[in-house]
Amino acid sequence: MKIGIISDTHIKKNTSNLAALLNTHFKEVDLIIHAGDYISADAIEILKDYKNFVGVWGNVDESEIKTLINENEIITIDGYKIGIFHGHGTGSSTFDRAYDRFKEDKVDIIIFGHSHQPLAKTKNGVLILNPGSLTRKRRERWFSYIILELHEGSFDLQFRFFS
Numbered sequence: 677m678k679i680g681i682i683s684d685t686h687i688k689k690n691t692s693n694l695a696a697l698l699n700t701h702f703k704e705v706d707l708i709i710h711a712g713d714y715i716s717a718d719a720i721e722i723l724k725d726y727k728n729f730v731g732v733w734g735n736v737d738e739s740e741i742k743t744l745i746n747e748n749e750i751i752t753i754d755g756y757k758i759g760i761f762h763g764h765g766t767g768s769s770t771f772d773r774a775y776d777r778f779k780e781d782k783v784d785i786i787i788f789g790h791s792h793q794p795l796a797k798t799k800n801g802v803l804i805l806n807p808g809s810l811t812r813k814r815r816e817r818w819f820s821y822i823i824l825e826l827h828e829g830s831f832d833l834q835f836r837f838f839s
Contacts, residue, residue: 677754678704680727681822683711683762683789684734684809687719694719697810698726701821701836707753711789711807712762717741734789735764748777754826759783763790763806771806775799785824794820794835805833 680702687694702708708727712734714720720741723729731745748761759778763770774788786804793816794808808820818837825832 677826678706679753679824679826680705680708681711681787681805681807681824682708682810683787683807684713684792684812685710685715685719686713686736686809686812687716689716691716691718691722693811694722695726698722701810701838702727705823709758709760709787711760711787712764713737713789714741717744720744730760732760732762734762750778750781750783754828756784756826756831757782758785758787760787763788771795771797771799771804774806775802775804778802792816794822794837796822796833796835803833807835 708723708729710731712732713736717740732749733742733745750759761774761777763774765773770791774786778786788806792809792814795806797804807822810819810821813819818839820837823834
């Protein structure tokens with residue numbers, strides 16, 4: 677299973693930009709996971725129409741989006757239990773909030789966003805991933821996303837960066 681992982685797209689009006697990015701970077705994936713902060717519900721519809729899609733809402737997503745998707749999700753793919761949460765909240769770091777959200781769920785992988793900073797790190801045997809942002813890099817040099825290919829007993833992880 678090949679998964680495209682994105683977050684923090686912050687699409688307000690021009691949803692055609694998201695569609696173009698999907699067509700450019702995600703043709704080979706089986707599933708897209710979005711870790712929140714869409715802003716426009718149209719972005720969710722574009723993702724659903726493009727590929728299989730799982731997503732959670734983020735701190736800037738309004739009530740319309742919150743009626744379409746959950747605040748966090750746990751999915752199982754090819755034997756990997758994956759927790760997805762945007763990472764918003766107070767206290768501690770975004771990384772720790774994401775980890776703490778699934779601490780009792782015995783997940784293998786946690787996917788979060790919020791910081792717009794790409795990251796791959798482990799904590800207590802859990803792989804924790806932040807894809808950065810596909811469309812809003814903030815202070816980062818490049819836009820970024822992750823391609824995660826799951827196999828039984830192993831996986832391949834690639835960060836992809838572009839300007």
